[in-house]
Amino acid sequence: MSAPSPNTPSTHRLTVAQALVRFLSRQYTERDGRRHRLVDSCWGIFGHGNVAGIGQALVEHGQGPDAELPFHQGRNEQAMVHAAVGFARQRNRLSAQAVTTSIGPGATNLVTGAALATINRLPVLLLPGDAFATRPADPVLQQLEHPGGPDISVNDTLRPVSRWFDRVHRPEALVPAALQAMRVLADPAETGAVTLALPQDVQAEAFDWPDAFLAPRVWRVPRPAPDPGALAEAVEAVRAARRPLIVAGGGVHHSEAEDALRALAEATGIPVAVTQAGKGALRHDHPCEVGAIGHTGTAVADELARTADLVIGVGTRFTDFTTASGTLFADPAVRFVSLSIAAHDAHKMAALPLVADARAGLEALTAALAGHRVDEDHVGRYRSGKRRWERVTSAAFVPGDENARPTQTQVLGALDAVVGDEDVVINAAGSLPGDLHKLWRARSPRQYHLEYGYSCMGYEIPAAIGVRMAAPDRPVWALVGDGTYLMGPTELVTAVQEGVNITVVLIQNHGYASIGGLSEETGGERFGTAYRFRAADGSYTGDPLPVDLAANAASLGLSVFRAETWRELRAALAAARAEERPSCVYVETDPSPTAPPAQAWWDVPVAATSTRPAARAARTAYERSAATRRHHL
Structure with a gap:
């Protein structure tokens, strides 16, 4: 064999699975000058759809914590995705984990975990095996036979719950597919579950992979600043507001913007309420922190929300729990400013959108608001409410x-x-x-x-x-x-x-205590929510x-x-x-209620007609609350 030309790119002959493992081991994110492994490790349960492909490749490239792609053995496919999501959230979305499964039940078990990852905007890489691309026999074990589409497999159930999905039908298709998968995983505005469906025969095929594909690659995570015109308009709105309120969501944590949020709150005196994902954005004992907002919120935060004339959302999606199903922000003249890395979220609530990184946006707001501070009467009211709620917490805890x-x-x-x-x-x-x-x-x-x-x-x-x-x-x-x-x-x-x-x-x-309580409130009479033996009438009301x-x-x-x-x-x-x-x-536990009641509504529709008194009473209460719902335009 003649020597290669100096202009011929060198290649490595590897299987598709081997190339993918090596590629993943050499991907990095970088933010603020700090570099992180993008795909830290791989969870897996093996079956015929991935054991000879991804499984063999993981063995090929080493085992244990020093392997190119360290491996963790799981017991349930859905749970492996949950573990990977917990990992990614703790790492502020700068590192993720992969999850590999066989075709069939192993792959479809990923669906719930994928939905969770995508809804929460947290990166996880799913590598399910897939049916044979070459179709040597139809059907092979666990192959879905769809009469209207022979190329449809059970992995297509992952499409609607994945932020990005591709099926690698040929070895050379791995190159663009893998690069796009990394782009989405590393993008703070686009991230979620990313699925690369890998036909089991393709996983084991050999190919000559170019050096450039397998070389280390850095995906920089930027901190885009807000548009100057939008920032100026937001600053004008803040300066004009008499009762502003900040709503801090999970984006504050993902952006590591806690210090920037604290600086803005301390400089301006604007109170900060937190969503479920945003809790901890300020310490609980910070003077500006007024606790949870929405249906599961504190009395002080929800009262501030009802009277606010300006709501500044930071890294929040304004879900129904946060807005009390559109009933919480009651001031007729209330306006919204929404700072988010995702334009889709920044435009919610008819808000003035600040499409930017949370830290960069907060720092820009603080600088532009220099010298501005809310009225001390506003500060005094929310701090007094905070002290009252602290007494409620202590009474519930001890x-x-x-x-x-x-x-x-x-x-x-x-x-x-x-x-x-x-x-x-x-x-x-x-x-x-x-x-x-x-x-x-x-x-x-x-x-x-x-x-x-x-x-x-x-x-x-x-x-x-x-x-x-x-x-x-x-x-x-x-x-x-x-x-x-x-x-x-x-x-x-x-x-x-x-x-x-x-x-x-x-x-x-x-039993299901939460749904039992909700069932009682909505006329369902706690049906099917207790873990008890059946009573003589067939209901689950016997002994535990x-x-x-x-x-x-x-x-x-x-x-x-x-x-x-x-x-x-x-x-x-x-x-x-x-x-x-x-x-x-x-x-x-003692089932006696010691938690304070809900401070705001949540929309769970109640039967419009019923012969049972509990449902009729619940419908009356439902209609009264639903009448206060509004669209913010």
């Missing part, structure tokens, strides 16, 4: 009798007494998100980790594993009720296997089920601490925090 069984909010009070500023508290579903949003005292930017874009039961345990991987020096707590625990405890085995030290706080309340979830956690390898009283609970939490292996604190 029981009168420390030797009594704790309520759910008192469980949070015991945890509040044990955690440090560095701890991370994770939750996603049930009645806990509302109690946490209203009451939790966030002490650092990433202490409060609520997945509330999708509010997905089963997220908490795998997400805790992902967060601890991203921040190995931070104690991590997964708060789960019995309903959530029963949906997905399997990744506890992964935590034990990998030595990922998380603590599960398992609250036994015998004799399950022992603490024994289950112990059987999966956790150290388990049982608590029956608030005093025992506080001691158990402290003991679990000191453990050097995964652990579980189990407590059965």
Whole structure:
């Protein structure tokens, strides 16, 4: 064979899967001069659709933490995506993880996790196997036969829940597909679940890959500044406002803009309310922080929202919980300014859009507002309201009798007494998100980790594993009720296997407490929400089920601490925090309500006609609240 011409690019002969693993190991993000691995590692469960492709490639390129692409073994495909999402959020979206599965059930199990990632704007790379591109036989095992489209596979279920999707039918198609996948993962305005569907035969094909494709590549994450004209208009609106309010969302954290937000609040005196994703943007005890906003908000924040004449959104999507389903911002003349990296979000609420990075936008606003400060009467009102709400929180957190069984909010009070500023508290579903949003005292930017874009039961345990991987020096707590625990405890085995030290706080309340309460409010009479035996009339109103979830956690390898009283609970939490292996604190709660009621409405439609008194009464209340809803134009 003759020597290659000096002008001929050198190549590497690798399979598609081998090339993809090497490519992923050499991708980086860079922001503010700091570089991060874009794809830190890969989760996987193997079947015939990926075992001889991606599986072999991972072995080919090394095993263990020093491998080109370190591998983590999961137990459930959906949970692997949740773990990757928790990891990406803790890393402020600058690093992500990949998830590989076989074709068939393994691939379709990704759908829920992909939806969660995309809704929450968090990057995760999905690498499901796919049906044969060459069609050697139809159908092969787990191949979907669609009579109107033979090229459709089960992976097409991932299209609507992915921010970007491609199917790599030929080896050479990997080059543009992989580059586009990285672009979307690294783009703060576009990111979410990214899917590269990989036909199992194509994964194993060999190809000559150019050096340039496999060379290290840096994806710079910019901090775009706001348009000068839009900034000037926003500054004019702020200066004219008498009762302004800032609503801080998750974009503050993703942009690492907490210091910039604090500087603006301190300079101007404008109060800051926080969404579920934005909680912790200011410490709970900062004078300008007025707590949660919306349906699960504090009394002071929601009253400020009702009377605000200017609302400044920063990194928020203005979801229905934040706006109380369009009923919260009640001043007839209220105006909105929305600072967001995503133009789609910046234009919501008919806002004056500031399409920019949160930190860059806040810094520009602070500089342009130099010397401006809100009226001291406004400051005095919200600080007085903040003090009143602090007394509400303390009353909900601490029981009168420390030797009594704790309520759910008192469980949070015991945890509040044990955690440090560095701890991370994770939750996603049930009645806990509302109690946490209203009451939790966030002490650092990433202490409060609520997945509330999708509010997905089963997220908490795998997400805790992902967060601890991203921040190995931070104690991590997964708060789960019995309903959530029963949906997905399997990744506890992964935590034990990998030595990922998380603590599960398992609250036994015998059913779906959140939906039970909502059902009662909306005329559903708590139907189908309790974990109980059937009574004589067929309803689930008999004795509680004799399950022992603490024994289950112990059987999966956790150290388990049982608590029956608030005093025992506080001691158990402290003991679990000191453990050097995964652990579980189990407590059965007193169902007595100790959380403050909702301070604003949430739209859950009620039956328009019914023979049952509960539904008729709920409909009357629904129509009264719905009448206050408005579109901001």
